[in-house]
Amino acid sequence: MLSDLVRHHVRDAQGHTARLGDLAVDLGAAEYPVVMRLLVPGDGGAPRALPCPATLDPAQGLVVEALDAAMPLDADALAALVLLRRDVQDALLLDLAQERAVRANDLVLAQRGAGLALVGADVSATAVLRRLSHGLLRTHGPGSLLDWREVEFLRGTPGAVAAGRAYHRRVTRLHPSQIARLADAVPYLHAAELLALLADPLAADVLESMLPERQVQVIAELTPPQATGILAEMAPDAAADLLGRLAIADAAHLLETLPPERALPIQDLLRFPPDTAGGIMTNAMVYAPVDRTVGDVIAYIRDELAHPDFVYFVYLVDDPATRRLCGVVTLRELLLADHATPIEQVMTADLQVVGPLEPADAVARRIADYGLNALPVVAADGSLLGIVTVDAAMVQILPVAWRDRLPRVFS
Amino acid sequence: MASWREGVAPRGQGVRLSIRGRTLALRGLRRPRRGLFWLLAIVGPGLVAANAGNDAGGIATYAQVGAKYGYDLLWMLLLISFSLAIVQEMAARLGVATGRGLLDLVRERFGIGWALFAVGVVLLANGGVTISEFVGIAAALELFGVSRFLSVPLAAVALWWLVVKGDYRRVEKVFLAMTLVFFAYPVAAVLARPDWAEVGRHTLIPTVRLDPDYLLLFVATIGTTITPYMQLFQQSATVERGVARRYYSDERWDAYIGAVFGNVVAAFIIIATAATLHVAGQTEITTAAEAAQALAPAAGPYAQVLFAVGLLGASLLAAGVLPLATAYSVSEAFGFRKGVNLDYRRAPIFIGLFTALLVLGAAVALLPGLPVFGLLVAIQALNGMLLPVILIFMLRLINDRRLMGDLANGPLYNVLAWATAVVLIVLVALMLGNMALDALGIDLFGAG
Numbered sequence: 001m002l003s004d005l006v007r008h009h010v011r012d013a014q015g016h017t018a019r020l021g022d023l024a025v026d027l028g029a030a031e032y033p034v035v036m037r038l039l040v041p042g043d044g045g046a047p048r049a050l051p052c053p054a055t056l057d058p059a060q061g062l063v064v065e066a067l068d069a070a071m072p073l074d075a076d077a078l079a080a081l082v083l084l085r086r087d088v089q090d091a092l093l094l095d096l097a098q099e100r101a102v103r104a105n106d107l108v109l110a111q112r113g114a115g116l117a118l119v120g121a122d123v124s125a126t127a128v129l130r131r132l133s134h135g136l137l138r139t140h141g142p143g144s145l146l147d148w149r150e151v152e153f154l155r156g157t158p159g160a161v162a163a164g165r166a167y168h169r170r171v172t173r174l175h176p177s178q179i180a181r182l183a184d185a186v187p188y189l190h191a192a193e194l195l196a197l198l199a200d201p202l203a204a205d206v207l208e209s210m211l212p213e214r215q216v217q218v219i220a221e222l223t224p225p226q227a228t229g230i231l232a233e234m235a236p237d238a239a240a241d242l243l244g245r246l247a248i249a250d251a252a253h254l255l256e257t258l259p260p261e262r263a264l265p266i267q268d269l270l271r272f273p274p275d276t277a278g279g280i281m282t283n284a285m286v287y288a289p290v291d292r293t294v295g296d297v298i299a300y301i302r303d304e305l306a307h308p309d310f311v312y313f314v315y316l317v318d319d320p321a322t323r324r325l326c327g328v329v330t331l332r333e334l335l336l337a338d339h340a341t342p343i344e345q346v347m348t349a350d351l352q353v354v355g356p357l358e359p360a361d362a363v364a365r366r367i368a369d370y371g372l373n374a375l376p377v378v379a380a381d382g383s384l385l386g387i388v389t390v391d392a393a394m395v396q397i398l399p400v401a402w403r404d405r406l407p408r409v410f411s
Numbered sequence: 412m413a414s415w416r417e418g419v420a421p422r423g424q425g426v427r428l429s430i431r432g433r434t435l436a437l438r439g440l441r442r443p444r445r446g447l448f449w450l451l452a453i454v455g456p457g458l459v460a461a462n463a464g465n466d467a468g469g470i471a472t473y474a475q476v477g478a479k480y481g482y483d484l485l486w487m488l489l490l491i492s493f494s495l496a497i498v499q500e501m502a503a504r505l506g507v508a509t510g511r512g513l514l515d516l517v518r519e520r521f522g523i524g525w526a527l528f529a530v531g532v533v534l535l536a537n538g539g540v541t542i543s544e545f546v547g548i549a550a551a552l553e554l555f556g557v558s559r560f561l562s563v564p565l566a567a568v569a570l571w572w573l574v575v576k577g578d579y580r581r582v583e584k585v586f587l588a589m590t591l592v593f594f595a596y597p598v599a600a601v602l603a604r605p606d607w608a609e610v611g612r613h614t615l616i617p618t619v620r621l622d623p624d625y626l627l628l629f630v631a632t633i634g635t636t637i638t639p640y641m642q643l644f645q646q647s648a649t650v651e652r653g654v655a656r657r658y659y660s661d662e663r664w665d666a667y668i669g670a671v672f673g674n675v676v677a678a679f680i681i682i683a684t685a686a687t688l689h690v691a692g693q694t695e696i697t698t699a700a701e702a703a704q705a706l707a708p709a710a711g712p713y714a715q716v717l718f719a720v721g722l723l724g725a726s727l728l729a730a731g732v733l734p735l736a737t738a739y740s741v742s743e744a745f746g747f748r749k750g751v752n753l754d755y756r757r758a759p760i761f762i763g764l765f766t767a768l769l770v771l772g773a774a775v776a777l778l779p780g781l782p783v784f785g786l787l788v789a790i791q792a793l794n795g796m797l798l799p800v801i802l803i804f805m806l807r808l809i810n811d812r813r814l815m816g817d818l819a820n821g822p823l824y825n826v827l828a829w830a831t832a833v834v835l836i837v838l839v840a841l842m843l844g845n846m847a848l849d850a851l852g853i854d855l856f857g858a859g
Contacts, residue, residue, distance in 0.1 A: 090519050092746075103746040125745070128523050185748060187510035188653070211752075213653030217510070220657040244439045247658065248426055251440055255430050267430065270439035279439060 002107040008061025027166040032117040094152040161196035176205040192221035204233035237282035240269035278356035281386035290316040295339030364393035456648035457669025466729035467547030474702035477684030482613035496670035506649035512743035536793040541772030547726030567773040592724025595717040605686035647739035734768035
């Protein structure tokens with residue numbers, strides 16, 4: 001245990017002793033971080049570093065080759081290192097097996113070959129008591145030791161990812177909703193750091209499921225390239241909501257730097273005030289020309305179906321340029337119908353629609369009252385602007401505490 | 412260019428932006444609010460924290476000050492407003508820059524020992540104050556003839572429901588609405604018809620007396636105006652509010668406005684009692700209810716009703732804020748999940764602790780024969796011990812550039828903050844020293 005170790009002095013073969021200041025680890029090593037250096041106090045307070053081969057004697061502490069081989073460290077080198085007592089002890093760790101954030105109340109070191117490795121953390125409350133009592137209380141619950149192979153260590157500085165610091169990146173193998181839960185359980189700087197570690201599509205999924213205030217906090221902590229990359233992978237309605245919460249200058253800058261094909265749908269959504277149908281709709285719906293057969297329509301939308309967003313309805317429009325809404329057909333109907341049938345005969349032509357400036361609450365209630373899955377939003381000339389899906393409607397009506405428990409059906 | 416896009420032209424103003432050479436009117440973007448709307452959007456934790464300090468105990472102290480010394484101590488309140496504003500703003504800034512509460516940071520930087528000390532004091536002191544809040548609720552409603560066995564449990568249940576079943580935004584709004592009752596005091600003060608020229612003079616020109624009672628009341632007033640839980644709550648609530656670091660410059664006004672408003676209310680309480688009780692020669696007041704009753708002959712029944720309403724609102728607010736602040740702090744120190752937005756399943760310790768504090772506070776308040784005064788003195792001593800610790804830790808944390816980034820203290824702010832801290836620490840030391848000597852039976856100042 002680290003807390004036990006620091007109570008003993010470091011000794012060398014010649015019998016010299018020194019207080020153990022800290023231990024520097026290399027997070028990039030395979031399974032368990034290897035202790036690279038021992039820090040001992042130097043003259044004038046600046047620490048000196050020893051390379052670590054060391055042997056761990058449980059009764060007497062660390063034994064090294066020669067204490068006078070210690071070299072002084074400058075402040076920059078010191079800041080770049082990951083030190084166990086300064087940075088890791090008492091820091092937040094992500095326990096990936098149990099999907100929670102815990103504090104490393106104590107750290108477990110073990111002999112690995114010629115040196116030491118960080119093999120685990122003690123996250124129990126009794127570890128705190130042990131530290132406070134300077135080792136008088138000896139308690140070891142079996143379930144309280146967290147194997148370091150299940151740990152993702154976050155520094156709490158989002159800039160560290162862009163600066164190229166070492167991370168395990170084990171968190172990337174979790175499912176997006178698991179990562180989102182972890183991101184919720186840590187302070188926002190750690191959440192931003194976590195997001196920066198993920199690939200853009202995964203990060204976009206996680207960001208979309210965060211609370212609105214948290215999204216703003218986190219996106220502001222990422223570098224512009226990181227922010228743009230994630231925003232480009234988000235669904236347009238989620239991205240528009242997020243941009244609507246930023247200061248105008250920040251939103252404008254992001255819209256400028258986004259690729260045009262991603263920025264355009266977001267801009268279209270941002271034309272409308274937030275508390276209207278236009279403000280809560282999405283424009284990532286699937287539509288096809290109405291003057292085709294069922295088989296043609298299926299072929300037409302094949303590319304859209306490859307997109308990860310859920311598709312249940314296909315909207316039929318007169319022309320992709322004017323986009324006047326003619327009807328809607330469900331995927332089920334498409335699959336059941338004969339491929340040669342004109343789509344006009346299969347679709348439902350008489351559908352409820354709503355204007356873009358209708359108040360959002362009224363629209364949400366209409367969706368709830370009529371049991372609709374989605375309500376198309378059309379302009380005065382009948383052109384299809386977007387759809388208000390049932391989950392967007394629920395978010396509008398339900399209290400905040402319920403919102404993050406809804407399944408995201410249409411997004 | 413698809414023609415459907417051109418056809419869409421919503422009426423009304425939008426933010427006009429030029430993106431890639433095209434001008435767009437985007438109504439979905441946030442136009443910065445101005446004026447009163449801006450103010451209403453900004454205020455939150457600061458206003459709640461500062462006004463929770465104007466609770467039953469605070470009102471009693473201010474009423475005492477006004478009754479005994481008239482307007483003499485108003486100058487001190489002016490100075491304290493600056494100190495409180497500085498300290499509260501630092502707490503808010505720490506919360507925004509780190510996204511964590513104060514005891515969380517203390518634990519990580521200064522060790523679990525200090526965090527445990529703070530948690531212990533916070534639990535005891537805030538627990539005690541919660542009891543006194545429910546006593547205040549009971550007293551206020553008894554003035555209207557409602558039995559305490561009805562009012563106290565109802566109040567406890569209402570507060571529990573609000574916090575546990577609500578989300579942070581709604582709780583903040585309700586707490587803010589409760590602060591409206593504090594407008595009762597300026598009205599009561601005006602109804603008491605003070606000599607405003609006198610008031611102005613005493614606010615701007617210090618009156619220093621070497622009378623030991625004066626000094627004691629001076630120090631007690633400071634102790635009641637700057638209590639550690641205010642800084643803890645400011646930071647924790649600002650964290651839960653979820654303010655982005657980039658947008659902090661607006662948010663700091665919440666802390667400033669809250670501190671100033673809280674002290675302005677205190678000033679009006681002093682003016683109200685000074686203009687009536689002090690002038691009438693009634694200089695000994697010990698409870699807020701006494702103050703409310705005593706106002707009646709001097710300023711008519713309306714002043715009494717207003718005072719009582721103010722007392723009820725203040726006690727309710729504090730009875731909600733203090734258990735919440737305690738639950739935040741304890742959860743932060745030990746790393747438990749916390750937040751008004753969470754439910755019992757996801758934050759069992761936070762919700763459980765909040766509930767337990769409410770229940771305990773209400774239950775003990777209903778016990779007969781409670782030594783309220785002794786309780787308040789003990790609480791003041793505990794808070795006095797904690798305040799220097801909190802201030803010094805805050806100052807050290809807020810100067811740590813690795814932690815704060817560009818939100819760390821600038822040199823001018825540091826000078827003001829350290830000066831405030833030193834003065835407060837000296838005064839608290841005086842108060843504690845005097846309490847200790849009192850307890851030992853030694854009467855250094857001859858206060859009798």
